[in-house]
Amino acid sequence: KNEVEQSPQNLTAQEGEFITINCSYSVGISALHWLQQHPGGGIVSLFMLSSGKKKHGRLIATINIQEKHSSLHITASHPRDSAVYICAVSPPADKLIFGTGTRLQVFP
Amino acid sequence: DAGVTQSPTHLIKTRGQQVTLRCSPISGHKSVSWYQQVLGQGPQFIFQYYEKEERGRGNFPDRFSARQFPNYSSELNVNALLLGDSALYLCASSILPEANTEAFFGQGTRLTVV
Secondary structure, eight states: OOSEEEEOSEEEEETTOOEEEEEEEOSOOSEEEEEEEOTTOOEEEEEEESSEEEEETTEEEEEETTTTEEEEEESSOOGGGOEEEEEEEEOTTSOOEEOOOEEEEEEO | OOOOEEEOSEEEEOTTOOEEEEEEOOTTOOEEEEEEEOTTSOOEEEEEEETTEEEEEOSOOTTEEEEEOTTSOEEEEEOSOOGGGOEEEEEEEESSSSTTSOOEEOOOEEEEEO
């Protein structure tokens, strides 16, 4: 069993829809990261959080440390949001552990 | 300010050859990490360097090696290439090596072994 599990693996949406991507992990962590990867490979860091909730534009990330669960929400989705979204966790004094990603396609 | 830069962006090698991938971190970042991402999978940790010292090594064979230079740039070397080494190789830099420090990723080097 992977230490970081994401769901769903694939997600399609119509422009304007509210999107939720989930991440569950089984290890103790000091932080959780949400990353965005576009075709071509480059990864962009969206959020790093260790508690509560963070918001940046149309993106919202939440984390529940007790339940070892985080969600990434996209409000008013747009075709340019189409990408792979990756959850990664930082165990204390250890390397990043990545999920396998959620492939999101938003259609006009 | 330039982000993390990796070179080359694409590379094709034949089995048994050796390859060197390069990474320049963001100015002021002293920690560089290397990851391998096989198609359809999340990145897997290969190495971390901080202040030119190896700080961590993932579960990769000795064919994989790396180093960090005084200017904090880094090279990843892979010897005796196998078909299974075909992947996107990502470099990430951060100010500190601690795992709860925000990491900034490069565009990656896509290696194809034929």
